[in-house]
Amino acid sequence: MKMLLLAVSKKPDARLQQLIDEYEARLKHYVTLQIKLVQPSDKHDALSIKFAEATRLLKEINADDYIILLDDKGKEFSSEELALQIQKRLNDSLRRTVFCIGGAYGFHEVIYGRASMKLSLSRLTFPHQLCRLIFTEQLYRAFSILKGEKYHHG
Numbered sequence: 001m002k003m004l005l006l007a008v009s010k011k012p013d014a015r016l017q018q019l020i021d022e023y024e025a026r027l028k029h030y031v032t033l034q035i036k037l038v039q040p041s042d043k044h045d046a047l048s049i050k051f052a053e054a055t056r057l058l059k060e061i062n063a064d065d066y067i068i069l070l071d072d073k074g075k076e077f078s079s080e081e082l083a084l085q086i087q088k089r090l091n092d093s094l095r096r097t098v099f100c101i102g103g104a105y106g107f108h109e110v111i112y113g114r115a116s117m118k119l120s121l122s123r124l125t126f127p128h129q130l131c132r133l134i135f136t137e138q139l140y141r142a143f144s145i146l147k148g149e150k151y152h153h154g
Contacts, residue, residue, distance in 0.1 A: 001089065002096045005035045005135065006060050008053050008103035009128045012037070016129045023136035030143040035132065036060060046105040054108035057100060065098045067115045069107060070135060072125065074118030079152065082119075083142035101131050 012020070020035070027033045038060065041052035061067065066089065077085060089097050099119075100111065112118075121134050144151035 002032045004060070004096060004098045005033065005101070005132065006038055006057055006098060007035070007101040007128060007132055008038045008040050008057070009101070010040060013129050016133050020133050020136050023140045026140050027136070027143065030147070033139070040103050049103060050105050050108035053103045054111045057111060061098055061114070062096065065096050068097065068099050068117045068119050069111065069115045070099060070101045070121060070131060071107065071118045072120055072123070074120035076120045076122070079138060079141050080145060082138060083145040086139070086142045087146055099135065101128055
């Protein structure tokens with residue numbers, strides 16, 4: 001299965017990027033994960049910003065992709081529950097799974113309409129770069145749970 005993490009974000013902080021790269025490298029044993037940054041909009045009002053960012057995100061999404069939005073309005077899962085959701089994705093389809101992290105104002109309605117699922121990492125608000133780190137770690141943790149490896153409780 002192929003996975004893509006699309007994130008509306010500026011150039012990454014080198015310290016956080018190093019940690020993200022570490023989890024991305026670990027994930028190669030389980031899945032092909034590509035991380036792609038989408039440039040934030042320089043528009044001035046929230047609706048224009050969300051629309052411009054949606055246009056950029058949609059250019060990266062294929063018609064048959066399964067889209068999961070990382071969104072504060074999404075469902076929260078434990079690590080074990082996230083692992084089960086990942087297993088369902090592995091079982092259900094050969095389509096690419098695309099995870100999206102929106103910009104500062106969230107997603108435009110066109111992106112919500114295209115999404116198959118909304119996932120919340122927490123009820124807390126995190127900087128986008130930290131979301132990428134938390135998400136890649138949790139994705140790695142999910143695969144280690146599915147494989148019965150000790151990382152989760154090691």
